[in-house]
Amino acid sequence: MSRLLIENIIFAVKIVVIFGAVLTAVPFMVLLERVLIARIQQRVGPNRVGLDFIPGLGFLKGKFIIGGILQAFIDGAKLFLKEEVRVRAVDPVLWRIAPLITLVPAIMILAIVPFGPPIGLNIFGDWYKIPLAITDLEVGILFYLAVTGVAVYGIVLAGYSSNSKYSLIGGIRSSAQMISYEIALSLSLVGVLLIAGSFSLSRLIGIQSEGVWNWNIWKQPIGAALFLIAGFAESNRLPFDLPEGESELGAGFHTEYSSMKFAMFFMAEYMNMFSYSAILTTLFLGGFYGPIPLPASVYAMIDQPIFGIVSGVGSAVIGVFWFSVKVFLLVCLFVWIRGTLPRFRYDQLMDLGWKVMLPAALVNMVVTAAVIALVAKPISAAPTPDGPALTIALLVAGVVQVVAIDRILTARKRRILGHAH
Protein backbone atom coordinates (compact mmCIF):
# COMPACT_ATOMS: atom_id res chain seq x y z
CA MET A 1 0.00 0.00 0.00
CA SER A 2 1.21 3.46 -0.77
CA ARG A 3 2.26 5.80 2.00
CA LEU A 4 -0.44 8.35 1.12
CA LEU A 5 -3.19 5.76 1.40
CA ILE A 6 -1.95 4.57 4.79
CA GLU A 7 -1.74 8.16 6.02
CA ASN A 8 -5.32 8.76 4.92
CA ILE A 9 -6.48 5.61 6.70
CA ILE A 10 -4.70 6.72 9.90
CA PHE A 11 -6.42 10.10 9.53
CA ALA A 12 -9.86 8.48 9.21
CA VAL A 13 -9.21 6.18 12.18
CA LYS A 14 -8.17 9.17 14.29
CA ILE A 15 -11.40 11.00 13.46
CA VAL A 16 -13.52 8.00 14.38
CA VAL A 17 -11.64 7.32 17.63
CA ILE A 18 -11.67 10.92 18.88
CA PHE A 19 -15.28 11.49 17.87
CA GLY A 20 -16.34 8.25 19.52
CA ALA A 21 -14.41 8.94 22.70
CA VAL A 22 -15.85 12.42 23.15
CA LEU A 23 -19.35 11.29 22.27
CA THR A 24 -19.12 8.60 24.93
CA ALA A 25 -17.91 11.19 27.41
CA VAL A 26 -21.07 13.30 26.98
CA PRO A 27 -23.42 11.05 29.03
CA PHE A 28 -20.85 10.95 31.81
CA MET A 29 -20.60 14.73 31.73
CA VAL A 30 -24.38 14.91 32.14
CA LEU A 31 -24.13 12.53 35.09
CA LEU A 32 -21.24 14.51 36.55
CA GLU A 33 -23.26 17.69 36.31
CA ARG A 34 -26.30 16.15 37.97
CA VAL A 35 -24.26 14.62 40.78
CA LEU A 36 -22.26 17.77 41.46
CA ILE A 37 -25.31 20.03 41.34
CA ALA A 38 -27.05 17.66 43.72
CA ARG A 39 -24.10 17.89 46.12
CA ILE A 40 -24.08 21.69 45.91
CA GLN A 41 -27.82 21.80 46.65
CA GLN A 42 -27.53 19.14 49.39
CA ARG A 43 -29.62 16.60 47.50
CA VAL A 44 -28.82 12.96 46.86
CA GLY A 45 -28.81 13.12 43.07
CA PRO A 46 -29.27 10.22 40.66
CA ASN A 47 -28.85 6.93 42.56
CA ARG A 48 -31.49 4.57 41.13
CA VAL A 49 -30.25 3.42 37.74
CA GLY A 50 -26.94 1.80 38.52
CA LEU A 51 -25.13 -1.43 37.98
CA ASP A 52 -26.91 -3.24 40.81
CA PHE A 53 -28.94 -5.37 38.36
CA ILE A 54 -25.77 -7.34 37.63
CA PRO A 55 -25.73 -10.41 39.87
CA GLY A 56 -23.29 -9.94 42.73
CA LEU A 57 -23.37 -6.13 42.56
CA GLY A 58 -26.65 -5.82 44.43
CA PHE A 59 -24.93 -4.14 47.37
CA LEU A 60 -24.48 -1.04 45.17
CA LYS A 61 -28.23 -0.42 45.10
CA GLY A 62 -28.97 3.21 45.81
CA LYS A 63 -25.32 4.05 46.47
CA PHE A 64 -24.10 7.51 45.57
CA ILE A 65 -22.76 7.86 41.97
CA ILE A 66 -22.24 4.14 41.31
CA GLY A 67 -25.91 3.59 42.04
CA GLY A 68 -26.85 6.10 39.32
CA ILE A 69 -24.09 5.60 36.81
CA LEU A 70 -26.45 4.61 34.00
CA GLN A 71 -28.81 7.54 34.56
CA ALA A 72 -27.60 9.55 31.55
CA PHE A 73 -27.83 6.55 29.22
CA ILE A 74 -31.35 5.84 30.40
CA ASP A 75 -32.26 9.50 29.87
CA GLY A 76 -30.85 9.31 26.36
CA ALA A 77 -32.87 6.19 25.60
CA LYS A 78 -35.97 7.87 27.02
CA LEU A 79 -35.52 10.90 24.76
CA PHE A 80 -34.91 8.59 21.81
CA LEU A 81 -38.19 6.74 22.38
CA LYS A 82 -40.32 9.82 23.00
CA GLU A 83 -42.85 11.06 20.50
CA GLU A 84 -41.68 13.96 18.44
CA VAL A 85 -44.16 16.81 18.55
CA ARG A 86 -44.09 19.30 15.73
CA VAL A 87 -46.33 22.32 16.01
CA ARG A 88 -48.09 23.16 12.77
CA ALA A 89 -46.97 26.79 12.77
CA VAL A 90 -43.23 26.10 12.57
CA ASP A 91 -41.13 26.67 9.49
CA PRO A 92 -40.48 23.00 8.71
CA VAL A 93 -37.15 23.21 6.88
CA LEU A 94 -35.41 25.60 9.26
CA TRP A 95 -36.94 23.87 12.26
CA ARG A 96 -35.42 20.57 11.18
CA ILE A 97 -31.92 21.80 10.39
CA ALA A 98 -31.53 24.09 13.43
CA PRO A 99 -30.50 21.33 15.90
CA LEU A 100 -27.99 20.02 13.35
CA ILE A 101 -26.45 23.46 12.88
CA THR A 102 -26.04 23.68 16.66
CA LEU A 103 -24.46 20.27 17.03
CA VAL A 104 -22.06 20.19 14.08
CA PRO A 105 -19.85 23.19 15.05
CA ALA A 106 -19.57 21.83 18.59
CA ILE A 107 -18.12 18.63 17.13
CA MET A 108 -15.98 20.42 14.53
CA ILE A 109 -13.88 22.16 17.18
CA LEU A 110 -12.51 18.76 18.17
CA ALA A 111 -10.67 18.68 14.83
CA ILE A 112 -7.92 20.98 16.08
CA VAL A 113 -7.59 19.91 19.73
CA PRO A 114 -4.27 18.18 20.50
CA PHE A 115 -4.94 15.36 22.96
CA GLY A 116 -1.36 14.21 23.49
CA PRO A 117 2.18 14.06 22.11
CA PRO A 118 2.74 12.17 18.85
CA ILE A 119 3.28 8.42 18.81
CA GLY A 120 5.20 6.38 16.29
CA LEU A 121 3.60 3.46 14.48
CA ASN A 122 5.31 0.84 12.37
CA ILE A 123 3.15 -0.31 9.47
CA PHE A 124 4.68 -2.80 7.00
CA GLY A 125 8.19 -1.76 7.96
CA ASP A 126 7.60 2.00 7.64
CA TRP A 127 7.51 4.30 10.67
CA TYR A 128 4.67 6.82 10.76
CA LYS A 129 4.62 9.73 13.20
CA ILE A 130 1.05 10.19 14.37
CA PRO A 131 0.18 13.38 16.24
CA LEU A 132 -2.71 12.82 18.66
CA ALA A 133 -4.79 15.55 17.06
CA ILE A 134 -6.92 15.23 13.96
CA THR A 135 -5.14 18.11 12.27
CA ASP A 136 -2.77 20.94 13.08
CA LEU A 137 -4.00 23.91 11.08
CA GLU A 138 -1.74 26.86 10.53
CA VAL A 139 -4.77 29.05 11.32
CA GLY A 140 -5.81 26.87 14.31
CA ILE A 141 -7.18 29.58 16.58
CA LEU A 142 -8.88 31.37 13.71
CA PHE A 143 -10.58 28.09 12.85
CA TYR A 144 -11.84 27.91 16.42
CA LEU A 145 -13.18 31.48 16.26
CA ALA A 146 -14.80 30.84 12.88
CA VAL A 147 -16.56 27.71 14.07
CA THR A 148 -17.86 29.29 17.28
CA GLY A 149 -19.06 32.23 15.19
CA VAL A 150 -21.16 29.95 13.00
CA ALA A 151 -22.53 27.98 15.97
CA VAL A 152 -24.95 30.75 16.90
CA TYR A 153 -27.05 30.17 13.78
CA GLY A 154 -28.48 26.96 15.18
CA ILE A 155 -29.93 28.72 18.22
CA VAL A 156 -31.07 31.76 16.26
CA LEU A 157 -32.81 29.62 13.64
CA ALA A 158 -34.39 27.42 16.28
CA GLY A 159 -35.81 30.53 17.89
CA TYR A 160 -37.06 31.99 14.63
CA SER A 161 -38.45 28.87 12.99
CA SER A 162 -40.42 27.78 16.08
CA ASN A 163 -42.76 30.69 15.45
CA SER A 164 -43.38 31.24 19.14
CA LYS A 165 -42.68 34.38 21.09
CA TYR A 166 -40.61 32.70 23.80
CA SER A 167 -38.45 30.96 21.24
CA LEU A 168 -38.04 34.14 19.23
CA ILE A 169 -36.97 36.14 22.28
CA GLY A 170 -34.51 33.37 23.14
CA GLY A 171 -33.05 33.45 19.65
CA ILE A 172 -32.73 37.23 19.60
CA ARG A 173 -31.07 37.24 23.00
CA SER A 174 -28.68 34.58 21.83
CA SER A 175 -27.56 36.49 18.76
CA ALA A 176 -27.12 39.73 20.72
CA GLN A 177 -25.12 37.88 23.36
CA MET A 178 -22.93 36.19 20.78
CA ILE A 179 -22.11 39.43 18.98
CA SER A 180 -21.22 41.10 22.27
CA TYR A 181 -18.98 38.39 23.68
CA GLU A 182 -17.35 37.21 20.48
CA ILE A 183 -15.28 40.40 20.37
CA ALA A 184 -14.02 40.02 23.95
CA LEU A 185 -13.35 36.33 23.26
CA SER A 186 -11.23 37.05 20.21
CA LEU A 187 -9.35 39.95 21.80
CA SER A 188 -8.59 37.95 24.95
CA LEU A 189 -6.61 35.51 22.80
CA VAL A 190 -4.39 38.11 21.14
CA GLY A 191 -1.93 38.14 24.05
CA VAL A 192 -1.33 34.39 23.86
CA LEU A 193 -0.92 34.59 20.11
CA LEU A 194 1.62 37.40 20.49
CA ILE A 195 3.64 35.30 22.93
CA ALA A 196 3.54 32.23 20.70
CA GLY A 197 4.07 34.16 17.49
CA SER A 198 1.71 31.77 15.74
CA PHE A 199 -1.90 30.64 15.42
CA SER A 200 -1.03 26.97 15.34
CA LEU A 201 -2.08 24.97 18.39
CA SER A 202 0.95 22.68 18.27
CA ARG A 203 3.19 25.71 18.66
CA LEU A 204 0.99 27.21 21.36
CA ILE A 205 1.42 23.97 23.30
CA GLY A 206 5.13 23.72 22.52
CA ILE A 207 5.93 26.97 24.29
CA GLN A 208 4.20 25.66 27.43
CA SER A 209 6.26 22.50 27.85
CA GLU A 210 8.72 21.76 30.66
CA GLY A 211 6.79 22.62 33.75
CA VAL A 212 3.90 24.51 35.26
CA TRP A 213 5.86 27.79 35.37
CA ASN A 214 5.83 27.90 31.57
CA TRP A 215 2.06 27.72 31.26
CA ASN A 216 0.45 30.67 29.56
CA ILE A 217 -1.84 31.44 32.47
CA TRP A 218 1.08 33.13 34.29
CA LYS A 219 1.84 35.25 31.27
CA GLN A 220 -1.79 36.06 30.50
CA PRO A 221 -3.85 36.10 33.72
CA ILE A 222 -6.24 38.70 32.32
CA GLY A 223 -6.48 36.96 28.97
CA ALA A 224 -7.29 33.65 30.66
CA ALA A 225 -9.95 35.21 32.89
CA LEU A 226 -11.60 37.02 29.98
CA PHE A 227 -11.51 33.88 27.83
CA LEU A 228 -13.08 31.91 30.66
CA ILE A 229 -15.95 34.40 31.10
CA ALA A 230 -16.53 34.83 27.38
CA GLY A 231 -16.52 31.05 27.00
CA PHE A 232 -19.35 30.75 29.50
CA ALA A 233 -21.29 33.28 27.45
CA GLU A 234 -20.51 31.52 24.16
CA SER A 235 -21.65 28.15 25.43
CA ASN A 236 -24.86 29.61 26.90
CA ARG A 237 -24.20 28.25 30.36
CA LEU A 238 -25.27 29.86 33.59
CA PRO A 239 -24.83 32.69 34.49
CA PHE A 240 -25.18 33.52 30.78
CA ASP A 241 -28.09 31.27 29.88
CA LEU A 242 -30.47 34.07 28.95
CA PRO A 243 -31.39 32.41 25.62
CA GLU A 244 -32.93 29.58 27.68
CA GLY A 245 -33.98 31.37 30.85
CA GLU A 246 -36.52 28.74 31.92
CA SER A 247 -38.10 30.96 34.57
CA GLU A 248 -38.96 33.70 32.09
CA LEU A 249 -39.01 32.13 28.60
CA GLY A 250 -40.28 28.61 29.13
CA ALA A 251 -37.17 26.98 27.74
CA GLY A 252 -36.19 29.77 25.36
CA PHE A 253 -35.05 28.78 21.91
CA HIS A 254 -35.80 25.06 22.36
CA THR A 255 -39.30 25.44 23.81
CA GLU A 256 -40.91 23.78 20.78
CA TYR A 257 -38.45 20.91 20.50
CA SER A 258 -38.93 17.42 21.84
CA SER A 259 -37.48 13.94 21.51
CA MET A 260 -34.23 13.57 19.54
CA LYS A 261 -34.20 17.16 18.34
CA PHE A 262 -34.17 18.37 21.92
CA ALA A 263 -31.50 15.77 22.68
CA MET A 264 -29.33 17.29 19.96
CA PHE A 265 -29.45 20.72 21.61
CA PHE A 266 -28.72 19.07 24.91
CA MET A 267 -25.77 17.17 23.47
CA ALA A 268 -24.47 20.28 21.71
CA GLU A 269 -24.36 22.12 25.03
CA TYR A 270 -22.19 19.44 26.61
CA MET A 271 -20.02 19.04 23.52
CA ASN A 272 -19.49 22.81 23.58
CA MET A 273 -18.53 22.62 27.22
CA PHE A 274 -16.02 19.87 26.44
CA SER A 275 -14.44 21.46 23.38
CA TYR A 276 -14.32 24.84 25.08
CA SER A 277 -12.56 23.33 28.13
CA ALA A 278 -10.18 21.55 25.77
CA ILE A 279 -9.29 24.81 24.01
CA LEU A 280 -8.82 26.64 27.32
CA THR A 281 -6.56 23.82 28.52
CA THR A 282 -4.54 23.96 25.34
CA LEU A 283 -4.15 27.73 25.29
CA PHE A 284 -3.59 28.60 28.93
CA LEU A 285 -3.09 25.49 31.04
CA GLY A 286 -0.26 23.73 29.27
CA GLY A 287 -2.37 21.37 27.19
CA PHE A 288 -1.24 17.78 27.58
CA TYR A 289 1.93 18.65 29.53
CA GLY A 290 2.06 17.73 33.18
CA PRO A 291 2.83 20.33 35.87
CA ILE A 292 6.30 18.91 36.56
CA PRO A 293 8.33 17.38 33.71
CA LEU A 294 9.84 13.95 34.14
CA PRO A 295 13.59 13.63 33.49
CA ALA A 296 14.56 12.85 29.92
CA SER A 297 15.90 9.44 30.93
CA VAL A 298 12.44 8.38 32.14
CA TYR A 299 10.90 9.44 28.85
CA ALA A 300 13.61 7.56 26.96
CA MET A 301 12.70 4.46 28.97
CA ILE A 302 8.89 4.60 28.68
CA ASP A 303 8.96 5.63 25.03
CA GLN A 304 10.89 2.54 23.89
CA PRO A 305 9.29 0.86 20.89
CA ILE A 306 7.03 -1.97 22.03
CA PHE A 307 7.37 -5.15 19.92
CA GLY A 308 8.84 -2.91 17.23
CA ILE A 309 5.34 -1.70 16.38
CA VAL A 310 4.58 1.40 18.44
CA SER A 311 6.83 3.91 20.17
CA GLY A 312 6.19 6.87 22.43
CA VAL A 313 3.29 5.14 24.19
CA GLY A 314 4.47 6.16 27.66
CA SER A 315 4.49 9.90 27.08
CA ALA A 316 1.27 9.63 25.05
CA VAL A 317 -0.51 7.96 27.98
CA ILE A 318 0.84 10.57 30.41
CA GLY A 319 -0.15 13.36 28.00
CA VAL A 320 -3.71 12.13 27.51
CA PHE A 321 -3.97 11.64 31.29
CA TRP A 322 -2.99 15.23 32.12
CA PHE A 323 -5.17 16.57 29.33
CA SER A 324 -8.17 14.63 30.65
CA VAL A 325 -7.53 15.76 34.23
CA LYS A 326 -7.44 19.42 33.23
CA VAL A 327 -10.56 19.16 31.06
CA PHE A 328 -12.35 17.30 33.85
CA LEU A 329 -11.51 20.01 36.39
CA LEU A 330 -12.68 22.73 34.00
CA VAL A 331 -15.97 20.92 33.40
CA CYS A 332 -16.36 20.72 37.19
CA LEU A 333 -15.78 24.49 37.30
CA PHE A 334 -18.57 24.94 34.74
CA VAL A 335 -20.93 22.93 36.95
CA TRP A 336 -19.77 24.62 40.14
CA ILE A 337 -20.49 28.06 38.71
CA ARG A 338 -23.87 26.90 37.45
CA GLY A 339 -24.71 25.71 40.95
CA THR A 340 -23.55 28.92 42.62
CA LEU A 341 -24.30 32.00 40.54
CA PRO A 342 -27.70 33.43 39.60
CA ARG A 343 -28.50 34.44 36.02
CA PHE A 344 -27.49 37.89 34.77
CA ARG A 345 -30.10 40.47 33.93
CA TYR A 346 -30.00 41.45 30.26
CA ASP A 347 -28.63 44.96 30.87
CA GLN A 348 -25.98 43.58 33.25
CA LEU A 349 -24.95 41.13 30.54
CA MET A 350 -24.50 43.88 27.95
CA ASP A 351 -22.81 46.12 30.51
CA LEU A 352 -20.26 43.45 31.41
CA GLY A 353 -19.52 42.55 27.80
CA TRP A 354 -19.13 45.99 26.30
CA LYS A 355 -18.06 48.23 29.17
CA VAL A 356 -15.88 45.92 31.25
CA MET A 357 -14.56 43.00 29.21
CA LEU A 358 -13.94 44.76 25.90
CA PRO A 359 -11.85 47.61 27.40
CA ALA A 360 -10.00 45.16 29.66
CA ALA A 361 -9.17 42.95 26.67
CA LEU A 362 -7.95 45.94 24.65
CA VAL A 363 -5.74 47.19 27.49
CA ASN A 364 -4.38 43.69 28.02
CA MET A 365 -3.53 43.42 24.33
CA VAL A 366 -1.61 46.72 24.31
CA VAL A 367 0.21 45.97 27.59
CA THR A 368 1.22 42.49 26.43
CA ALA A 369 2.54 43.81 23.13
CA ALA A 370 4.48 46.54 24.95
CA VAL A 371 6.03 44.09 27.42
CA ILE A 372 7.03 41.70 24.66
CA ALA A 373 8.63 44.57 22.76
CA LEU A 374 10.47 45.76 25.91
CA VAL A 375 11.79 42.32 26.81
CA ALA A 376 12.70 42.03 23.12
CA LYS A 377 11.68 38.43 22.78
CA PRO A 378 12.95 36.81 19.59
CA ILE A 379 10.49 34.49 17.89
CA SER A 380 12.28 31.17 17.97
CA ALA A 381 12.04 28.82 15.03
CA ALA A 382 11.26 25.79 17.18
CA PRO A 383 8.39 25.99 19.67
CA THR A 384 10.29 26.10 22.96
CA PRO A 385 9.44 27.84 26.25
CA ASP A 386 10.70 31.38 26.73
CA GLY A 387 13.00 32.32 29.55
CA PRO A 388 11.76 33.41 32.98
CA ALA A 389 12.31 37.12 32.15
CA LEU A 390 9.24 37.32 29.92
CA THR A 391 7.09 35.33 32.33
CA ILE A 392 8.00 37.58 35.29
CA ALA A 393 7.51 40.78 33.28
CA LEU A 394 4.11 39.66 31.98
CA LEU A 395 3.05 38.37 35.40
CA VAL A 396 3.86 41.75 36.98
CA ALA A 397 1.98 43.52 34.18
CA GLY A 398 -0.95 41.17 34.72
CA VAL A 399 -1.09 41.78 38.47
CA VAL A 400 -0.95 45.55 37.92
CA GLN A 401 -3.84 45.23 35.48
CA VAL A 402 -5.88 43.14 37.92
CA VAL A 403 -5.42 45.77 40.64
CA ALA A 404 -6.28 48.58 38.21
CA ILE A 405 -9.43 46.81 36.99
CA ASP A 406 -10.49 46.17 40.58
CA ARG A 407 -10.01 49.85 41.50
CA ILE A 408 -11.88 51.08 38.43
CA LEU A 409 -14.77 48.67 38.91
CA THR A 410 -15.11 49.53 42.60
CA ALA A 411 -15.16 53.26 41.82
CA ARG A 412 -17.71 52.62 39.06
CA LYS A 413 -19.93 50.60 41.35
CA ARG A 414 -19.81 53.32 43.96
CA ARG A 415 -20.69 55.94 41.35
CA ILE A 416 -23.66 53.94 40.03
CA LEU A 417 -24.95 53.22 43.52
CA GLY A 418 -24.46 56.89 44.42
CA HIS A 419 -26.66 57.87 41.48
CA ALA A 420 -29.31 55.42 42.49
CA HIS A 421 -29.69 56.88 45.98
Add this chain to the structure above:
Amino acid sequence: MFLKILYHLFVFLALFGSLMVVVSKKAIYSALFLILTMLTIASLFVLMNAQLAAALQVIVYAGAIMVLFLFVIMLLNLGKQAPLSRRSRPVRWLGLLFGVGIGAQIIAVIYSGFIPPAETTAAASVTIDHVARLILTDYLYPFEMISVLLLVAVIGAVVLARRHLVQGVETVTETAEKAGK
Protein backbone atom coordinates in the same frame (compact mmCIF):
# COMPACT_ATOMS: atom_id res chain seq x y z
CA MET B 1 -9.52 13.58 -8.25
CA PHE B 2 -11.12 13.88 -4.84
CA LEU B 3 -10.18 17.57 -4.67
CA LYS B 4 -11.66 18.11 -8.11
CA ILE B 5 -14.98 16.61 -7.05
CA LEU B 6 -14.95 18.83 -3.95
CA TYR B 7 -14.11 21.86 -6.07
CA HIS B 8 -17.03 21.28 -8.43
CA LEU B 9 -19.37 20.60 -5.52
CA PHE B 10 -18.43 23.87 -3.82
CA VAL B 11 -18.65 25.84 -7.06
CA PHE B 12 -22.11 24.43 -7.68
CA LEU B 13 -23.19 25.25 -4.11
CA ALA B 14 -21.80 28.78 -4.34
CA LEU B 15 -23.67 29.46 -7.59
CA PHE B 16 -26.83 27.79 -6.31
CA GLY B 17 -26.66 29.77 -3.08
CA SER B 18 -26.14 33.13 -4.74
CA LEU B 19 -29.01 32.42 -7.14
CA MET B 20 -31.29 31.51 -4.26
CA VAL B 21 -30.37 34.73 -2.41
CA VAL B 22 -32.08 36.65 -5.21
CA VAL B 23 -34.90 34.22 -5.93
CA SER B 24 -36.05 33.44 -2.37
CA LYS B 25 -39.29 35.11 -1.38
CA LYS B 26 -38.60 35.22 2.35
CA ALA B 27 -35.93 37.57 3.62
CA ILE B 28 -34.63 35.03 6.13
CA TYR B 29 -34.09 32.42 3.41
CA SER B 30 -32.17 34.96 1.35
CA ALA B 31 -29.92 35.66 4.33
CA LEU B 32 -29.35 31.95 4.96
CA PHE B 33 -28.46 31.28 1.33
CA LEU B 34 -26.05 34.20 1.51
CA ILE B 35 -24.40 32.47 4.48
CA LEU B 36 -24.22 29.25 2.44
CA THR B 37 -22.52 31.16 -0.37
CA MET B 38 -20.00 32.70 2.04
CA LEU B 39 -19.18 29.30 3.53
CA THR B 40 -18.73 27.64 0.14
CA ILE B 41 -16.48 30.48 -1.01
CA ALA B 42 -14.44 29.94 2.17
CA SER B 43 -14.18 26.26 1.21
CA LEU B 44 -12.91 27.27 -2.23
CA PHE B 45 -10.25 29.39 -0.51
CA VAL B 46 -9.20 26.34 1.49
CA LEU B 47 -8.90 24.32 -1.71
CA MET B 48 -6.64 27.10 -3.04
CA ASN B 49 -4.42 26.72 0.06
CA ALA B 50 -5.45 30.14 1.37
CA GLN B 51 -6.42 29.12 4.89
CA LEU B 52 -6.17 32.64 6.29
CA ALA B 53 -8.56 34.07 3.69
CA ALA B 54 -10.98 31.23 4.39
CA ALA B 55 -10.90 31.74 8.15
CA LEU B 56 -11.37 35.49 7.84
CA GLN B 57 -14.19 35.00 5.34
CA VAL B 58 -16.07 32.84 7.84
CA ILE B 59 -15.29 34.97 10.92
CA VAL B 60 -16.09 38.34 9.38
CA TYR B 61 -18.90 37.58 6.95
CA ALA B 62 -20.60 34.41 8.14
CA GLY B 63 -19.81 34.91 11.84
CA ALA B 64 -20.33 38.62 12.40
CA ILE B 65 -22.07 40.46 9.60
CA MET B 66 -24.68 37.83 8.79
CA VAL B 67 -25.58 37.38 12.47
CA LEU B 68 -26.42 41.07 12.46
CA PHE B 69 -28.48 40.64 9.28
CA LEU B 70 -30.46 37.78 10.82
CA PHE B 71 -30.88 39.77 14.03
CA VAL B 72 -32.46 42.65 12.12
CA ILE B 73 -34.64 40.36 10.00
CA MET B 74 -35.91 38.64 13.14
CA LEU B 75 -36.52 41.92 14.94
CA LEU B 76 -38.45 43.40 12.03
CA ASN B 77 -40.12 40.03 11.41
CA LEU B 78 -40.05 40.48 7.65
CA GLY B 79 -42.70 38.38 5.94
CA LYS B 80 -43.05 37.26 2.37
CA GLN B 81 -42.28 39.65 -0.42
CA ALA B 82 -44.99 40.61 -2.89
CA PRO B 83 -45.02 38.14 -5.78
CA LEU B 84 -43.33 39.27 -8.96
CA SER B 85 -46.55 39.33 -10.97
CA ARG B 86 -47.85 42.23 -8.90
CA ARG B 87 -44.94 44.47 -9.85
CA SER B 88 -45.55 46.87 -12.70
CA ARG B 89 -44.89 45.61 -16.21
CA PRO B 90 -42.32 48.26 -17.33
CA VAL B 91 -40.19 47.63 -14.22
CA ARG B 92 -40.07 43.93 -15.03
CA TRP B 93 -38.97 44.56 -18.61
CA LEU B 94 -36.38 47.03 -17.38
CA GLY B 95 -35.08 44.42 -14.94
CA LEU B 96 -34.76 41.86 -17.73
CA LEU B 97 -32.90 44.40 -19.88
CA PHE B 98 -30.39 45.20 -17.13
CA GLY B 99 -29.95 41.54 -16.27
CA VAL B 100 -29.12 40.58 -19.85
CA GLY B 101 -26.86 43.61 -20.16
CA ILE B 102 -24.81 42.76 -17.06
CA GLY B 103 -24.63 39.10 -18.08
CA ALA B 104 -23.34 40.03 -21.54
CA GLN B 105 -20.79 42.35 -19.96
CA ILE B 106 -19.45 39.63 -17.67
CA ILE B 107 -19.15 37.15 -20.55
CA ALA B 108 -17.42 39.78 -22.69
CA VAL B 109 -14.89 40.53 -19.91
CA ILE B 110 -14.16 36.83 -19.41
CA TYR B 111 -13.52 36.26 -23.12
CA SER B 112 -11.58 39.49 -23.68
CA GLY B 113 -8.52 38.04 -21.91
CA PHE B 114 -8.61 40.81 -19.32
CA ILE B 115 -8.54 38.23 -16.53
CA PRO B 116 -5.36 36.13 -16.72
CA PRO B 117 -5.99 32.37 -17.02
CA ALA B 118 -5.94 30.42 -13.76
CA GLU B 119 -2.62 28.95 -12.66
CA THR B 120 -2.63 25.27 -13.36
CA THR B 121 0.06 24.42 -10.83
CA ALA B 122 -0.87 24.33 -7.15
CA ALA B 123 -0.10 27.71 -5.61
CA ALA B 124 2.18 27.82 -2.60
CA SER B 125 0.12 28.38 0.51
CA VAL B 126 -0.15 32.01 1.62
CA THR B 127 0.74 31.97 5.30
CA ILE B 128 -0.28 34.45 7.95
CA ASP B 129 3.38 35.40 8.17
CA HIS B 130 3.43 36.62 4.55
CA VAL B 131 0.22 38.59 4.91
CA ALA B 132 1.32 40.19 8.19
CA ARG B 133 4.68 41.17 6.73
CA LEU B 134 3.06 42.81 3.71
CA ILE B 135 0.45 44.65 5.75
CA LEU B 136 2.93 46.01 8.28
CA THR B 137 5.69 46.99 5.84
CA ASP B 138 4.80 47.66 2.20
CA TYR B 139 1.12 48.41 2.72
CA LEU B 140 1.29 50.04 6.15
CA TYR B 141 -0.11 53.38 4.98
CA PRO B 142 -3.23 52.01 3.22
CA PHE B 143 -3.75 49.65 6.15
CA GLU B 144 -3.76 52.51 8.65
CA MET B 145 -5.99 54.57 6.35
CA ILE B 146 -8.55 51.75 6.27
CA SER B 147 -8.48 51.63 10.08
CA VAL B 148 -9.18 55.38 10.22
CA LEU B 149 -11.99 54.91 7.71
CA LEU B 150 -13.55 52.20 9.86
CA LEU B 151 -13.23 54.41 12.94
CA VAL B 152 -15.00 57.21 11.08
CA ALA B 153 -17.77 54.80 10.12
CA VAL B 154 -18.18 53.67 13.74
CA ILE B 155 -18.34 57.23 15.06
CA GLY B 156 -20.71 58.17 12.25
CA ALA B 157 -23.02 55.29 13.15
CA VAL B 158 -23.05 56.33 16.81
CA VAL B 159 -23.76 59.95 15.91
CA LEU B 160 -26.61 58.99 13.55
CA ALA B 161 -28.16 56.57 16.04
CA ARG B 162 -27.85 58.93 19.00
CA ARG B 163 -29.00 62.10 17.24
CA HIS B 164 -32.66 61.73 18.18
CA LEU B 165 -31.75 60.83 21.72
CA VAL B 166 -29.55 63.90 22.11
CA GLN B 167 -32.27 66.14 20.65
CA GLY B 168 -34.82 64.49 22.88
CA VAL B 169 -32.71 65.18 25.95
CA GLU B 170 -32.34 68.80 24.90
CA THR B 171 -36.05 69.28 24.47
CA VAL B 172 -36.64 67.73 27.88
CA THR B 173 -34.18 70.11 29.52
CA GLU B 174 -35.70 72.98 27.56
CA THR B 175 -39.16 72.13 28.78
CA ALA B 176 -37.79 71.85 32.28
CA GLU B 177 -36.24 75.30 31.95
CA LYS B 178 -39.46 76.70 30.59
CA ALA B 179 -41.37 75.13 33.45
CA GLY B 180 -38.84 76.63 35.86
CA LYS B 181 -39.44 80.08 34.41
